[in-house]
Amino acid sequence: xxxxxxxxxxxxFFLVIFSxxxxxxxxxxxxxxxxxxxxxxxxIMNLPARPMWRNYGDAFIKTGFFGALLNTxxxxxxxxxxxxxxxxxxxxxxxxxxxxxxDILFGLFIFSMLxxxxxxxxxxxxxxxxxxxxxxxxxxxxxxxxxxxxxxxLLYHGFVKSIPYELDEAAWVEGCGDFRLFFSIIFxxxxxxxxxxxxxxxxxxxxxxxxxxxxxxxxxxxTILLSINMLFGQxxxxxxxxxxxxxxxxxxxxxxxxxVLQKSIIKGISDGALKG
Amino acid sequence: xxxxxxxxxxxxxxxxxxxxxxxxxxxAFIKSIAFTLKYVVCMVVLQNALALILALMVESRKKSNAAxxxxxxxxxxxxxxxxxxxxxxxxxxxxxxxxxxxPFLSLLDRSWIGDASSSFWAIITVSxxxxxxxxxxxxxxxxxxxxxxLKDAARIDGAGSLMTFRAVTLPxxxxxxTIGVFLTLNGSFKVFDVVFALTGxxxxxxxxxxxxxxxxxxFRMSNRYGYASxxxxxxxxxxxxxTLVQISVMKKREIQA
Numbered sequence: 280x281x282x283x284x285x286x287x288x289x290x291x292f293f294l295v296i297f298s299x300x301x302x303x304x305x306x307x308x309x310x311x312x313x314x315x316x317x318x319x320x321x322x323i324m325n326l327p328a329r330p331m332w333r334n335y336g337d338a339f340i341k342t343g344f345f346g347a348l349l350n351t352x353x354x355x356x357x358x359x360x361x362x363x364x365x366x367x368x369x370x371x372x373x374x375x376x377x378x379x380x381x382d383i384l385f386g387l388f389i390f391s392m393l394x395x396x397x398x399x400x401x402x403x404x405x406x407x408x409x410x411x412x413x414x415x416x417x418x419x420x421x422x423x424x425x426x427x428x429x430x431x432x433l434l435y436h437g438f439v440k441s442i443p444y445e446l447d448e449a450a451w452v453e454g455c456g457d458f459r460l461f462f463s464i465i466f467x468x469x470x471x472x473x474x475x476x477x478x479x480x481x482x483x484x485x486x487x488x489x490x491x492x493x494x495x496x497x498x499x500x501x502t503i504l505l506s507i508n509m510l511f512g513q514x515x516x517x518x519x520x521x522x523x524x525x526x527x528x529x530x531x532x533x534x535x536x537x538x539v540l541q542k543s544i545i546k547g548i549s550d551g552a553l554k555g
Numbered sequence: 556x557x558x559x560x561x562x563x564x565x566x567x568x569x570x571x572x573x574x575x576x577x578x579x580x581x582x583a584f585i586k587s588i589a590f591t592l593k594y595v596v597c598m599v600v601l602q603n604a605l606a607l608i609l610a611l612m613v614e615s616r617k618k619s620n621a622a623x624x625x626x627x628x629x630x631x632x633x634x635x636x637x638x639x640x641x642x643x644x645x646x647x648x649x650x651x652x653x654x655x656x657x658p659f660l661s662l663l664d665r666s667w668i669g670d671a672s673s674s675f676w677a678i679i680t681v682s683x684x685x686x687x688x689x690x691x692x693x694x695x696x697x698x699x700x701x702x703x704x705l706k707d708a709a710r711i712d713g714a715g716s717l718m719t720f721r722a723v724t725l726p727x728x729x730x731x732x733t734i735g736v737f738l739t740l741n742g743s744f745k746v747f748d749v750v751f752a753l754t755g756x757x758x759x760x761x762x763x764x765x766x767x768x769x770x771x772x773x774f775r776m777s778n779r780y781g782y783a784s785x786x787x788x789x790x791x792x793x794x795x796x797x798t799l800v801q802i803s804v805m806k807k808r809e810i811q812a
Binding site: 290302305307308319322323393394395396398401405485507530536537541545549552553 | 609612613615616619623624625626627628629630632633634635636637638640641642644645648649652653684688689692693695696697730731734735738741744745747748751752765766769770773774780783784787788790791794795798
């Protein structure tokens with residue numbers, strides 16, 4: 280029993296160490312984001328004489344934070360709406376249809392997941408250019424729909440199997456059309472997996488950097504990450520007070536999202552991986 | 556397979572010349588393959604081992620497991636671009652200052668980002684910091700799926716904790732290990748954001764992964780789209796081959812519970 284307690288303490292010790300490691304960079308950034316550049320030079324660990332909340336006001340303006348936030352929200356909304364709508368319908372139909380064609384189509388979607396983004400990004404860039412979707416927020420949202428449906432279809436496809444086929448039959452007997460069957464009966468039943476799909480894709484789109492960098496050229500179209508990157512380039516890594524406060528600002532939305540949606544995010548990740 | 560670039564509207568067919576150039580006459584590209592492979596090996600081993608250890612430790616806590624899970628997962632929410640910039644601050648300002656402050660820590664006072672080998676480990680550190688939480692969550696879910704009865708049965712048969720883990724738990728969570736390794740393989744071959752933010756591929760091109768090499772070829776330096784596509788296709792072939800081998804090897808080792 281005594282040995283048991285010692286192992287417990289050792290485990291606790293290591294967990295605390297790792298937790299400190301996990302939090303430390305953010306904490307030190309937060310601390311120093313409230314200092315002047317002079318104070319940062321004088322001692323990283325020192326407390327600021329007086330918290331410089333002004334840094335945040337400056338960061339808000341310099342990064343065009345509000346606009347960038349709106350852009351990011353807009354892109355994510357278009358992307359998520361499209362992904363959920365199309366892959367719920369496709370996953371349902373592909374799962375219910377037992378035919379060679381259906382299997383081939385499903386296989387194609389799965390195969391597309393194996394392609395690394397960088398191996399088709401040049402062609403994608405060309406297509407986006409040719410379709411005049413460059414610098415277009417909705418256009419970028421559509422691209423996310425295209426890239427996101429594969430995994431969402433996989434998740435929906437698996438989930439639909441747990442919905443009894445008798446339900447479809449009963450609806451048909453009652454004279455219910457296919458679309459009504461899907462939207463009034465099936466889609467509400469898909470809610471748990473829709474939550475997973477939304478969570479996983481929201482995290483992906485929100486934190487994606489390279490695709491927006493390729494597609495969005497004008498700074499008034501920038502996402503949060505793009506404006507952070509631009510700011511970092513401008514200051515040449517010297518104005519840390521400005522940089523750190525904008526970084527903390529950029530982190531705020533996801534941290535808030537995590538606090539609110541923690542359960543469904545963690546469930547989404549484990550379901551997405553273990554059931555996929 | 557063309558000499559397609561941004562200026563030339565009518566690309567000419569050049570056959571396999573691009574492939575030949577990429578594989579024999581492009582030291583930066585060869586170097587980026589080597590860097591990527593080294594990175595992938597380190598990440599697959601370290602990230603999965605660390606995530607599994609953390610998952611086991613978190614699961615062994617009866618009351619505080621949710622709190623530790625939350626804290627350890629938190630970095631995963633942060634974009635690797637933001638994380639890269641924050642760690643840049645840690646590497647260029649915080650650690651050197653600590654190193655100057657105390658003779659015991661003088662090891663820390665060096666140019667982490669400026670030197671090829673230490674910047675490699677800086678990239679690994681940041682990637683692990685951001686990535687471990689995701690796998691840990693998956694492994695925790697897998698561990699919770701292992702029935703307590705089986706573990707109790709093993710204990711009654713006289714197995715210690717280590718033995719129980721090796722003989723009961725590990726085989727039962729093998730499917731999730733397959734997924735975990737698959738995810739890290741797939742993800743780390745594509746590494747871009749963290750390197751872009753932290754070192755930009757530098758010093759020189761010492762820490763340039765394939766994805767960044769392709770990006771620079773296509774959009775920054777030469778605008779040779781055709782040639783960059785060839786490199787991208789080589790990346791795809793490598794990833795495809797390795798993941799297929801990984802899945803078939805690891806699937807064989809899974810058992811039915």
